[in-house]
Amino acid sequence: MPIHNSEIANIFYDVAAFLEIDGANPFRIRAYRGAARTISSLSGSVVDRIAQGHDLTEIPGIGRDLAHKIEIIVETGSLPMLKELESRLPPGLKDIMRLSGVGPKKAAALYKELGIKNLEGLKKAAESGRIRELRNFGAKVEANILEEVNRGRKEGEGRSLLIKAEEYAEPLCRYLLKSKGVKKVVPAGSYRRRQETVGDLDILVTCKKGSNVMNDFTGYDDVRKVVSQGKTRSTVILRSGLQVDLRVVPEVSYGAALHYFTGSKPHNIAIRKIGLNKGYKINEYGVFKNDKRIAGRTEEEVYETVGLPYIEPELREDRGEIREAQQGTLPELIRIEDLQGDLHTHTDETDGRDTLEEMAQAAQERGYSYLAVTDHSQQVSVAKGLDEDRLLKQIDAIDRLNDSLKGLTLLKGIEVDILKDGSLDLPDRVLKRLDIRVCSVHSYFKLSAKEQTERILKAMDNPLFNVLGHPSGRLIQSREAYDLDMERIMEGAKERGCFLELNSQPDRMDLRDVHLKRAREIGVLISISTDAHWSKNLDWIRFGVGQARRGWLSSADVINTRSLTGLRKLLKR
DNA sequence: GCCGTTTTCGGCCCGACTGTTTTCAGTCG
Structure with a gap:
């Protein structure tokens, strides 16, 4: 079983944690963390890079030593250095360090002075009042530790989908804007960078002198706990568990602060x-x-x-x-208004919620010039997938509706299943009558990377294949991507005149940003679509566009920025 | 441990808040 990038990254994260407890050089620790972060954000697998003879030291932050350690991990599945650290320091110290308010120094002191090796020992020590005796510890620290241990997990831990963060950020920002003396309220951090999940919410405020905004913030209805409160920075936990940091700066510092807090x-x-x-x-x-x-x-x-x-x-x-x-070679990033239409949507004919007419109207309201109707194919029986007869009927219905629509063209389409053997779930004679075919994997997620890759490439051999739907199949926080050689898929798509989807469902966001960046380098074009099952979901396009921008895409890299005529040409292979 | 249009050695981003202290260490972002 080949080693995944995330496993290499986790080993380096663990090494960094233990080195920190061990009191090692902070810059050495940073090197391990930096390498872990870089490796987990690479678009291709490190194993492949090594197999292809690439020099790992070309990756920023990876020098000779770390490159060698990566090779050892890839060959043996583990790192002797980590084993050695684990033999000297109890693994449970990592859990202790994860508690809010406990860092490496405190964890080390608890271990060295009191012999505490894990959360259980920590709890006993706190309950018996031994912790407050230690130098630099006190009653408050002890109480905080006990509270944290009893909760079982760190406050605000765990990341939230961007859409969830929006649900909390927007009303909070409106509330803060009403606070006296406040001039600007801007969400910064990973939220502003449109990352698919955010760890916490960073909000930047500028205001006149003497503003009461900090008190208004900590007094907000939805606040469960005030973690800290100062003149320029406060941290709270909302009832949902989401952590929010508020920073207040004067107007003259607005740009520097926004830059700093955006990261x-x-x-x-x-x-x-x-x-x-x-x-x-x-x-x-x-x-x-x-x-x-x-x-x-x-x-x-x-x-x-x-x-x-x-x-x-x-x-x-x-x-x-x-x-x-x-x-001076940065791309001009794509904007929402560059999109002419959505190329993956469902209706109530399968598992969608709205009728053809309602979806068409929603597309008109958005100013789109086309909308592809792509209901499921028969294989997806739980979604009442379309067989040949029902699809033919839908084709007729779309033809009739198009006659009466102004400014909008409905494209006849399907989200057709890629079957296990790489064939498509409906016969060519009916697929041929459509304008667009989105082809997706909805079954046999557990195939090996080689089998899965070949299955999809074989499907792409069919000249009716247009767009690979949600290419990795992942669901953020609930399902891993299936094993796939994404590099080969992208090259295969490019060679055959196929496209890859960027699915904008908030828990899909599939492709990932690093894949999009790679797709742009390879030159395979992207369809940014919502996979809407409800007319309101057409608005999810903002997530897709945010992700596309994170993947460096410009309008030219995306097929649904084209006019209807231009798009039709691209869809004819 | 990484890195180099000052450097192959000697640097490595910068500040706020809390709690424990009485000038600062630790944590966090």
């Missing part, structure tokens, strides 16, 4: 380094030269002082955007 952290560190080399200090209050503020009112100013053009939030992941900005 990502590696992007910020890289920008600050460039600043340092030019003799500037950059923090959330501005850009400083000899303690004099020279910029920071806008984000553009911050970038300008380090000699860069503005970089869109979705690109700020330190994945090459700074280098391309320096060279």
